[in-house]
Amino acid sequence: MFLYLKIRNCLFPKQNINALFMNLYSFALPLIFLLFQLPIFSQSTGNWEGKAYMPTDRQEMPAAVIDGKLYIVGGIGMSFATHDILEIYDAENDSWSEAAALPAARHHHASAAYNNKVYVFGGYQSVAFDEQDEVFEYNPATDTWNAKTPLPREMGAAFAVTFDDHIFLIGGVNGSLLDVNYRYDPVLDTWDTLAPMPTPREHHAAARIDSLIYVVGGRGNAIAPTKLEAYSPASDTWYTLADMPTARSGLGAVAMNGKLYVMGGEGGGVYEEMEEYDPETDTWRSLEPMPTPRHGIAVGVVDSQIYVIGGGDVEGFGPIPLNEVFSFPVNTSISEPGAPQIKIFFAGNRGKIIIESNKAQNINFAIFDLTGKLLMQEDRNIHQGKNTFTFQSTAFAESIYFYKIRGADFSSSGKVYTTHY
Numbered sequence: 001m002f003l004y005l006k007i008r009n010c011l012f013p014k015q016n017i018n019a020l021f022m023n024l025y026s027f028a029l030p031l032i033f034l035l036f037q038l039p040i041f042s043q044s045t046g047n048w049e050g051k052a053y054m055p056t057d058r059q060e061m062p063a064a065v066i067d068g069k070l071y072i073v074g075g076i077g078m079s080f081a082t083h084d085i086l087e088i089y090d091a092e093n094d095s096w097s098e099a100a101a102l103p104a105a106r107h108h109h110a111s112a113a114y115n116n117k118v119y120v121f122g123g124y125q126s127v128a129f130d131e132q133d134e135v136f137e138y139n140p141a142t143d144t145w146n147a148k149t150p151l152p153r154e155m156g157a158a159f160a161v162t163f164d165d166h167i168f169l170i171g172g173v174n175g176s177l178l179d180v181n182y183r184y185d186p187v188l189d190t191w192d193t194l195a196p197m198p199t200p201r202e203h204h205a206a207a208r209i210d211s212l213i214y215v216v217g218g219r220g221n222a223i224a225p226t227k228l229e230a231y232s233p234a235s236d237t238w239y240t241l242a243d244m245p246t247a248r249s250g251l252g253a254v255a256m257n258g259k260l261y262v263m264g265g266e267g268g269g270v271y272e273e274m275e276e277y278d279p280e281t282d283t284w285r286s287l288e289p290m291p292t293p294r295h296g297i298a299v300g301v302v303d304s305q306i307y308v309i310g311g312g313d314v315e316g317f318g319p320i321p322l323n324e325v326f327s328f329p330v331n332t333s334i335s336e337p338g339a340p341q342i343k344i345f346f347a348g349n350r351g352k353i354i355i356e357s358n359k360a361q362n363i364n365f366a367i368f369d370l371t372g373k374l375l376m377q378e379d380r381n382i383h384q385g386k387n388t389f390t391f392q393s394t395a396f397a398e399s400i401y402f403y404k405i406r407g408a409d410f411s412s413s414g415k416v417y418t419t420h421y
Contacts, residue, residue: 059296074106110160157202205253219249250295266295
């Protein structure tokens with residue numbers, strides 16, 4: 001079974017499986033909870049799994065995500081070499097490829113994706129930490145780079161976040177610490193200056209959740225390493241929120257399922273801590289720590305999994321090619337011998353099912369709520385090997401649901417943890 005599913009395998013004759021779900025319809029949920037031997041409302045702290053190493057050892061380079069692929073450009077490598085390389089990680093196939101090199105070597109730059117293109121902002125060209133103002137656009141369709149309108153100033157160690165039709169470039173350093181908040185329009189290729197960040201900082205991280213951009217950690221002053229602030233593009237206003245428990249800079253941050261996830265970093269050591277911030281309650285909680293403490297990492301989300309790639313495993317410079325992925329348990333299942341392997345991803349009203357089958361067959365897929373009410377049901381034809389299909393339903397809110405998949409000679413069932421964007 002897939003490593004990131006926490007499975008409790010229980011084998012029953014097919015008729016007993018059917019009887020079990022008849023009891024579900026009769027509201028006999030305590031029996032089901034007992035059989036699963038798991039507290040259904042318990043909060044998981046997540047799991048980590050190793051993936052294919054990045055071909056080039058490097059650190060101090062961000063990632064941009066487009067269609068399930070992480071685009072990782074530049075960085076500092078072995079012997080303090082500054083890179084112009086672009087390597088692309090395909091999360092679905094766990095494989096790497098190389099594309100056209102960046103026009104100039106960069107590290108400590110910012111990067112973001114917009115409209116299926118990758119943008120690179122500023123950074124340093126050499127280990128002399130010489131700030132740059134150049135902006136480059138990469139088009140995966142043509143494997144080409146183009147120069148765009150430069151930044152309003154030369155700067156490094158900033159962070160870029162895509163928000164609707166703009167990219168925001170926040171913080172950084174240029175001889176002195178910056179509180180800047182620049183807005184870039186990729187269509188018009190123009191820049192605007194907006195309300196400055198309350199806490200100047202560099203080596204921070206940021207991510208968008210709903211209507212706000214959250215900026216966390218960093219360095220340059222006493223409060224930056226724990227400071228969490230949020231910016232509203234609609235009102236051009238900043239808010240101060242609960243401090244991050246672990247003070248750090250050179251960290252990674254992503255948004256997933258309506259929450260902020262922060263990992264790694266440095267500052268008096270290299271950190272393994274993984275922490276989750278919930279905007280609804282303005283609270284933090286600790287998750288399963290990174291297997292390998294790192295800073296200067298590339299991070300991105302694909303299919304509700306957080307990929308953490310490269311970085312340095314010692315303070316300062318120590319680039320490694322490691323690739324590790326974090327996820328929460330997706331489901332628990334009861335399957336008959338020989339049943340296909342199943343992965344289910346659920347987010348908001350969207351879902352995706354991946355089924356590995358040893359033969360072509362017709363299946364029936366159903367989802368029930370906690371009372372046993374049928375929410376959706378579909379028939380699908382699957383072929384031998386890997387099958388992927390998606391579905392949508394407005395019936396799903398943030399909760400836990402039961403699923404059942406039946407084929408000609410198998411029945412697989414369990415519960416799926418459903419989160420809402």
